[in-house]
Amino acid sequence: MATIKDVAKKAGVSVATVSRAINDKGYVHEDTRKLIDEAIRELNYKPNEVARSLFNKKSRLIGLILPDIRNPFFPELARGVEDEMQAHGFRLIIGNADEQLDKEIDYIETFKLNNVIGLISASTNAVLSQYKSLSFPLVLLDRTSEEHPSVHADGYAGGRLAARELVNRGSSRITLLKGPVEFQTARDRFKGAVDELYSANVEFDVMTTASFAFQEAEYWAKELFEKYPDTDGVIASNDVVAAAIIHEAHRVGKKMPEELQIIGFDDIPFSQFLYPALSTIRQPAYDMGREAAKLLIKQINGEKLESKRIQLPVQFIERQTTRKGDHHD
Amino acid sequence: MATIKDVAKKAGVSVATVSRAINDKGYVHEDTRKLIDEAIRELNYKPNEVARSLFNKKSRLIGLILPDIRNPFFPELARGVEDEMQAHGFRLIIGNADEQLDKEIDYIETFKLNNVIGLISASTNAVLSQYKSLSFPLVLLDRTSEEHPSVHADGYAGGRLAARELVNRGSSRITLLKGPVEFQTARDRFKGAVDELYSANVEFDVMTTASFAFQEAEYWAKELFEKYPDTDGVIASNDVVAAAIIHEAHRVGKKMPEELQIIGFDDIPFSQFLYPALSTIRQPAYDMGREAAKLLIKQINGEKLESKRIQLPVQFIERQTTRKGDHHD
DNA sequence: TCTGTATGTGTAATCGGTTACACACAAAAG
DNA sequence: CTTTTGTGTGTAACCGATTACACATACAGA
Incomplete structure (x- = not known):
């Protein structure tokens, strides 16, 4: 894998300039920028996320904790989260806590140590002390909370x-x-x-x-x-x-x-x-996932949350296990 | 979060010694080790996985690519992989490719850039060029391949x-x-x-x-x-x-x-x-997942694989959508 | 006593990025 | 003509770990 040094050498500039060019920070001359872009393309350079993450103390990863991936409700939630995150350039990593406390703690730890930039938890154990000491924003999904923003259905x-x-x-x-x-x-x-x-x-x-x-x-x-x-x-x-x-x-x-x-x-x-x-x-599982993702992204971007608890409506779906009722409108 | 430096200071030794103690590499005096352990406990120190990963070019993360998390077959596979990985101290991160090529490529890239130590893919697109240029082992799940170890049912x-x-x-x-x-x-x-x-x-x-x-x-x-x-x-x-x-x-x-x-x-x-x-x-979805995990772990540990293509048997489950047959044994 | 080996520890380079700071130069302002 | 301001770039420190290497000490055998 090519590193930023390779790019710098090829473009005939310093790594600092390359970094500035990549991140659009500080001044970079138009001509140098072209040289750098060219070098990046030729070397097929991709910035190393780990190195970035080490310095920034932030990755582009979002953690999602599900209580049980086998219950089809949760994959549906996950899809909502994923689609929204995808659209914002974040990557979702899913941890399946399997309704077990130690697994859940493990995943929180893993997410922390890998510098996720935010966490969405649909777990049952949201009261966990582990959730208090996070250095990144947390959104609770499929449950409410006084302390954290949350998305749930009514x-x-x-x-x-x-x-x-x-x-x-x-x-x-x-x-x-x-x-x-x-x-x-x-x-x-x-x-x-x-x-x-x-x-x-x-x-x-x-x-x-x-x-x-x-x-x-x-x-x-x-x-x-x-x-x-x-x-x-x-x-x-x-x-x-x-x-x-x-x-x-x-x-x-x-x-x-x-x-x-x-x-x-x-x-x-x-x-x-x-x-x-x-x-x-x-x-509305899919929508719940999306809303949770939106809420998290807002926090990541430091925006003010107008509502910290989003409640989505539920709906009766009439099929065949209920009789026709004398339906009040 | 406490760093290795904090631990070193508290224990009155250098970071090198702390590192050796943590990783059980090289000589560390029994007494110093105790001091270090003590410091680690007091500070609640956990090595920063990102820093480790940057140096080692390896994390403890395993990537799993699923084609569609909503099809209950795949969560079942995932559970098998997860349980086996868990037992070996690896962490599983799941990417849902949603049967879309670009998403899958995205996930492979994410996994690469986050230094996963191995990858299991249950995707349809295993012929992808992205899979050729991996610097870590790959196991294909739910499909076969000439080039890569694989686990599938017959x-x-x-x-x-x-x-x-x-x-x-x-x-x-x-x-x-x-x-x-x-x-x-x-x-x-x-x-x-x-x-x-x-x-x-x-x-x-x-x-x-x-x-x-x-x-x-x-x-x-x-x-x-x-x-x-x-x-x-x-x-x-x-x-x-x-x-x-x-x-x-x-x-x-x-x-x-x-x-x-x-x-x-x-x-x-x-x-x-x-x-x-x-x-x-x-x-046997769950078992397939476990086998794939085992195969990957073997490769990670540099063990020889006796069989690169594991085929698991399928089985007829007789329920109510078939009639009683004149059953040949 | 001298040499060799095993043990124990610290210094500093390294992984691949980001960024504070210094510096050079040009154009605008005084 | 000097001063200021805006551009553009490089050097080096830093993020938090690992490890090659140097060095110190203890104890063995010759």
Whole structure:
């Protein structure tokens, strides 16, 4: 690989001049600039990011921490972040914390030691002390925070919405699945649903699904029908769990949506392919990713943030696991 | 952040000694070592990876290029790579090329300029000139190569297997979906299926699905039933496409598996939740990831590779989109 | 006593960039 | 004609690590 010295020699100038030319800082004569550009092209020179980063204490890398890359919701977030970063010349590196604290700490450390210029975390453990001592900006994604800028969907409204739609469509013995307590969004949507059900004066049971992972989703589904065999409406903690429930419902012979309505949460791409296609509360994952990226870029550029907490709306996506309701507009 | 100088000062030695102590190179007196350890602990010192990397021209980072993070098959691969790397003290950074050439080139460049110590690529464009001029080892994942070590599943056998199972289970007007030509694995499994169908002397049509993405899968599914309304067996190019076909089959009122059998490819976690649950050819994605990681680590350590091309077996997973067959053992 | 080897440590160069500062020169201002 | 200001460029220090090399000491064997 060619270095700045090679370029300087070839162009017959000093490295300082080359550096100035590259970075458009200070004066460089038009003619010298041409010489340098020429040398750069001939040698196919690319500035060494590591050396730059060592001096500047900043790279062009953005770190993104995801709690579980296998849950399709998170790749969707990542795509949003990536596209926005791409457009601004930043590079995204993804760390998959796998819902494990030590992995997450490892990644934060790795990001620090590699001088990332900013960090977006969609992790559950955002309260970590590691997040306090960062020398670069942090944006929390898919959760809120007092201390840091954040982007999230309106989980509470989503929970209310899910409950309302289910009730309006005639379910009366509802089972409400509560996601892992660590996930703030899970708590929000749970609370939303509870509040709505209370105020609608509808009976409901609560079951906790202590994880969002595929492997365990099947287990929750089985547990659901054992504990509450005559439930006629399920508000699932997310789409993965909802998928497992649909599957199990078929197995135990429940007709959907006639005998059992189900509403998921997230609207991952797969939900439309389920049978019956899953009615769900959509989170605009891609947009959330983009917004988080924008927020981070603003901070990196030292701009003032007019709003530190961006909340995006959720939306009911009507498909086949809910009946036609007497729909209030 | 504390630097090596701070540690040296606190321990009352030179930076060289500290460096030797940290890296266990050269002589360091037991007593001095203790002093240094003590200083490191007190200052909470962590060597700056960027500075190290600048000198050594190596980091502890491994790059992984995925063609599409949204296809659940790839996160699964990534998890395998990650777990193995984690165990060896390497850090994984993921780049999502999004099946776009320029993004992929960008990522290779980013990885180079950040001194990754090795690269695993599951991209379609492994023929790229960028891959030739690497100064660090490369392992190709989910595809083969003459020039580079690679890990892949036996797509050809998978194609044959899919065709054989479908024929054995009584489909006679088979439609064979051909995945994107860029994907070598897609070509392999296509060829396997073709060979098997020829030798079994079974009629079949071919339809090309020029992408594996969700958004388009639905389109292929519709096209399938328009073009070949009386097909009674589909060999899908992957599970995502298969999911779309199941969905569409419901819509047009085909009974599965009685009137229509479907076999997918990959066995992504979602396949079990489809209705009917998808019979598919399983690729051991997680293991593939691990093997690729092992291969890369061996190269990094300068070990001899006994085999440069690792092929993992595929497996027929019988679920509900295929009928009970007169099963030859 | 002299030489050779093993042990322990520090100085300074190096990796590939960036930038403060000094200096040279030209044109404009006084 | 001197002073100021704006351009243009090079020298060298610096970012935070690693390591070649020099040097000092201790102890062995001759």
